Amino acid sequence: xxxxxxxxxxxxxxxxxxxxALRGYEVAGIxxxxxxxxxxxxxxxxxVLCDLESASLEQVAAVLQGAGAxxxxxxxxxxxxxxxxxxVDRGAAMLFADAAERARVRRLVVVSSMGADPHHEGDSVFxxxxxxxxxxxxxxxxxxxxxxxILRPGQLTDEPGTGLVRLEASTGRGPVPRDDVAAVxxxxxxxxxxxxxxxxxxxxxxxxxxxxxxxxxx
Numbered sequence: 001x002x003x004x005x006x007x008x009x010x011x012x013x014x015x016x017x018x019x020x021a022l023r024g025y026e027v028a029g030i031x032x033x034x035x036x037x038x039x040x041x042x043x044x045x046x047x048v049l050c051d052l053e054s055a056s057l058e059q060v061a062a063v064l065q066g067a068g069a070x071x072x073x074x075x076x077x078x079x080x081x082x083x084x085x086x087x088v089d090r091g092a093a094m095l096f097a098d099a100a101e102r103a104r105v106r107r108l109v110v111v112s113s114m115g116a117d118p119h120h121e122g123d124s125v126f127x128x129x130x131x132x133x134x135x136x137x138x139x140x141x142x143x144x145x146x147x148x149x150i151l152r153p154g155q156l157t158d159e160p161g162t163g164l165v166r167l168e169a170s171t172g173r174g175p176v177p178r179d180d181v182a183a184v185x186x187x188x189x190x191x192x193x194x195x196x197x198x199x200x201x202x203x204x205x206x207x208x209x210x211x212x213x214x215x216x217x218x
Contacts, residue, residue, distance in 0.1 A: 002026040002067045003189060004105075006052060006096050007074025008045065009036040012111060012156075015182035016071065017045035023186070030063060030074075052092035053084075060099035069107035069189050072096045082128040089129060093136035101145040107195075109188050111181070112137050114152045114173060114200055137198065147195035149188050153181045154202040166204025167211040174202035187212035 003020055005013050008029020020027045021044025028046045031037065037047035050063050052074060064070055072093050076084035093110065100108050116133035140148050154174045161179025184201055187209050188194055193216035206214070 001069065002028065003069045003071065004028045004030065004048070004064050004067045005045070005071045005073055006030045006092070007072070008040055008047065009033070010073050010075065011158075012178050012181050012185070013071075013073040014039065014043055015179060016073065016185050018043035019182055019186045020189070021045060028063075028067075052095060053087045055095070057095065057098055057102060060095055061102035064099050064103035064105050067103065067105045069109070070096070070100050070105050071109045071111070071185060071189065073111045073185075075111075076129075080125075082125055085125065085128045085132040090132035090136045093133075094139045097140045097143050097146060097148075101143055104145075106145065106147045107189065107192055108140070108143075108146045108148045109185060110137065110140055110148065110150045111185065112150050112152045112198075114154050116152060141198070147192050149194045149196075150198040151181070151185060151188065152198065152200045154200070156181065162203065163208055164203065164205050165208050165211050166202050166206065167199055167208075167215055169197070169199060169215075171200040171202045171204075176202045180208065183208040184212060191216050191218075193217065 008031045017027050028048050029040045030048050030050050032051040040047040076088040113133045115130050118134035120130040154176050157175050157177050159177045161177045
């Protein structure tokens with residue numbers, strides 16, 4: 001199965017690409033800087049050039065054509081301003097969902113953020129980020145042609161993953177290593193029974209595979 005990941009050079013995406021490639025999937029990562037291509041190849045992924053801030057619906061759908069699943073892991077990044085929260089965290093996420101529908105890719109997993117809320121108040125860049133993520137999540141939740149799952153991790157860290165997590169509709173705030181976020185994403189991609197769920201993720205005491213099966217009702 002071919003899996004396409006938006007934001008293919010992100011810290012979580014590179015970890016996820018490696019995991020999925022090791023599981024035998026054909027993995028493609030969307031990037032806009034060709035200089036990042038070697039980093040994707042090093043983890044077993046095919047780099048695909050596409051700028052989600054300027055691409056058309058048809059262009060993104062063409063990238064997704066033939067995929068069995070898609071993951072939105074793109075983000076404007078901590079150094080960006082409010083404008084790019086709108087164009088990437090909101091706009092690109094919505095475009096990617098529309099393109100998945102257009103390309104008939106039913107399975108979509110979205111990396112969001114704990115606290116994402118379209119009605120979040122405040123004037124800071126982080127406030128704008130949470131609103132943008134919330135608006136994108138709400139939009140994805142209305143896409144009838146998608147089997148979507150939204151993952152909202154807590155505070156991301158670069159600590160080595162433990163493989164032990166807490167994954168629920170509401171976990172409360174807490175840290176989680178990027179390694180463990182990627183591990184949960186890999187399980188979610190393979191578990192379409194989690195479709196229609198918006199889940200929070202922090203470190204915990206349950207193995208990632210078991211945690212995903214639990215929320216899927218297995």
